[in-house]
Amino acid sequence: MYAVYIFGGILAVLLAAVIFAPMVERKSVREAESPTAEGRKARALDALRELEFEYETDKMADSDYNRLRAHWANEAIAARDSLGESTEQPVEGGCPVCGAALRSGAKFCSRCGQAVTGAAEGV
Numbered sequence: 001m002y003a004v005y006i007f008g009g010i011l012a013v014l015l016a017a018v019i020f021a022p023m024v025e026r027k028s029v030r031e032a033e034s035p036t037a038e039g040r041k042a043r044a045l046d047a048l049r050e051l052e053f054e055y056e057t058d059k060m061a062d063s064d065y066n067r068l069r070a071h072w073a074n075e076a077i078a079a080r081d082s083l084g085e086s087t088e089q090p091v092e093g094g095c096p097v098c099g100a101a102l103r104s105g106a107k108f109c110s111r112c113g114q115a116v117t118g119a120a121e122g123v
Ligand SMILES: [Zn+2]
Pocket: 095, 096, 097, 098, 099, 100, 109, 110, 111, 112, 113, 114
């Protein structure tokens, strides 16, 4: 008699897992592909804060910390650059296609979208 309830309970849990797992997955994918630079910057800064916290509470190995910190710092810098918040000096010569001034570290021209190589601090 009770076996029926136990089986039913297990079935319900499995069903819930099947229904909710894809939703959770989709959410994390959407966050990973945050479309705006503003969102990317906020996410990177959040991740850095979380990282500092976990490192300080000894939940994280030095190697993991250094690797993740570099990753999120780059992400924050890239997002900041695309927001136009960079305080760095423009690259000399500018865009090879349209001549627009380029920020240091820029990978694309902000005016025409030309991929820029040779700019400083390429990742
Ligand atoms: Zn250009």
